[in-house]
Amino acid sequence: MARLKGRWGLALLAALAWTVLAILVARSEGLSLLVTLVAILVPVLLIAMLGKLAQDIETFREDSADLVDLLDEMQERKSGAPKVTADSASPAFQETLNKLIERQNLTDRALKALLEGREADRTTLQEVAQNTARATTPRPTVKPAASGVPGQPTLPLEAPAADESAAAPGMPDILRALNFPADADDTAGFRAMRRAMADRPVAQLLRAAEDVLNLLAQDGIYTDDIEPSPTDVALWRRFAHGERGEEMAALAGMTDTSALALTRARMRQDEVMRDAALHFMRRFDLMLRDRADDMTDGEVERAIDSRSGRAFMLIAAVTGTFE
Numbered sequence: 001m002a003r004l005k006g007r008w009g010l011a012l013l014a015a016l017a018w019t020v021l022a023i024l025v026a027r028s029e030g031l032s033l034l035v036t037l038v039a040i041l042v043p044v045l046l047i048a049m050l051g052k053l054a055q056d057i058e059t060f061r062e063d064s065a066d067l068v069d070l071l072d073e074m075q076e077r078k079s080g081a082p083k084v085t086a087d088s089a090s091p092a093f094q095e096t097l098n099k100l101i102e103r104q105n106l107t108d109r110a111l112k113a114l115l116e117g118r119e120a121d122r123t124t125l126q127e128v129a130q131n132t133a134r135a136t137t138p139r140p141t142v143k144p145a146a147s148g149v150p151g152q153p154t155l156p157l158e159a160p161a162a163d164e165s166a167a168a169p170g171m172p173d174i175l176r177a178l179n180f181p182a183d184a185d186d187t188a189g190f191r192a193m194r195r196a197m198a199d200r201p202v203a204q205l206l207r208a209a210e211d212v213l214n215l216l217a218q219d220g221i222y223t224d225d226i227e228p229s230p231t232d233v234a235l236w237r238r239f240a241h242g243e244r245g246e247e248m249a250a251l252a253g254m255t256d257t258s259a260l261a262l263t264r265a266r267m268r269q270d271e272v273m274r275d276a277a278l279h280f281m282r283r284f285d286l287m288l289r290d291r292a293d294d295m296t297d298g299e300v301e302r303a304i305d306s307r308s309g310r311a312f313m314l315i316a317a318v319t320g321t322f323e
Contacts, residue, residue: 209307
């Protein structure tokens with residue numbers, strides 16, 4: 001019993017040490033509360049499972065020792081004594097044997113649960129490490145010569161060349177620009193981006209969208225990964241004309257609670273994020289107001305489902321803009 005208490009004490013000390021270390025690292029790296037909690041709870045739960053397994057093994061050893069003592073006592077009986085069977089065994093022997101079997105089953109179940117949980121724990125810790133790296137490492141600027149992965153890259157939103165700024169951009173170019181190039185090899189996307197930048201209001205919107213998408217990415221939020229619920233185009237047209245209220249709340253089709261919670265916390269704590277988000281919201285709202293009547297239903301849907309549009313829905317849901 002003393003050994004069991006000592007082992008539980010060591011397990012408790014290990015859990016406390018890990019918790020303190022994780023909190024210190026989280027503060028120094030500026031990690032979010034969700035990432036910090038996952039990084040603390042997974043190892044602590046694993047330590048608790050190992051402590052319980054050690055307790056079951058120790059109890060199993062004690063019961064085995066009691067069974068050996070009983071067997072030794074039975075062997076010391078007179079040679080003429082009847083052979084002991086499971087039916088003729090003493091109540092003490094049966095009780096010890098039943099306890100031994102029960103402890104063995106508990107130990108087997110604990111081992112099975114531990115082995116089954118190791119892969120899930122490893123996956124969770126790997127996701128925590130990846131999210132931490134993505135949140136603390138600045139995303140590199142995408143250049144046309146580099147190979148990229150679809151996401152929310154920082155894009156070269158420079159002024160367009162003279163030959164590309166001669167004509168006003170069409171709606172297909174604007175819609176493609178709102179979604180930003182898919183990767184560094186998306187030459188059509190970069191071409192549409194340069195043409196769209198010829199329109200000053202659109203260029204201001206794209207720069208504001210780029211700032212917001214990069215700030216969201218610092219918390220591991222990528223609008224490509226967010227799947228909003230379908231919304232009614234007619235409601236979006238009414239919203240573009242300035243209508244607000246309870247019925248417009250249906251436009252906040254965000255179901256990703258993690259993205260909502262992280263964005264809400266960032267908006268409350270980070271003044272830069274708050275200013276960038278409000279500036280972006282004004283620009284996107286102006287784009288809808290000025291162009292919604294000239295856009296087809298399909299074009300409205302493409303604008304809302306773009307990376308910029310999803311960012312607008314996310315921030316609008318957090319700030320209550322639709323209401």
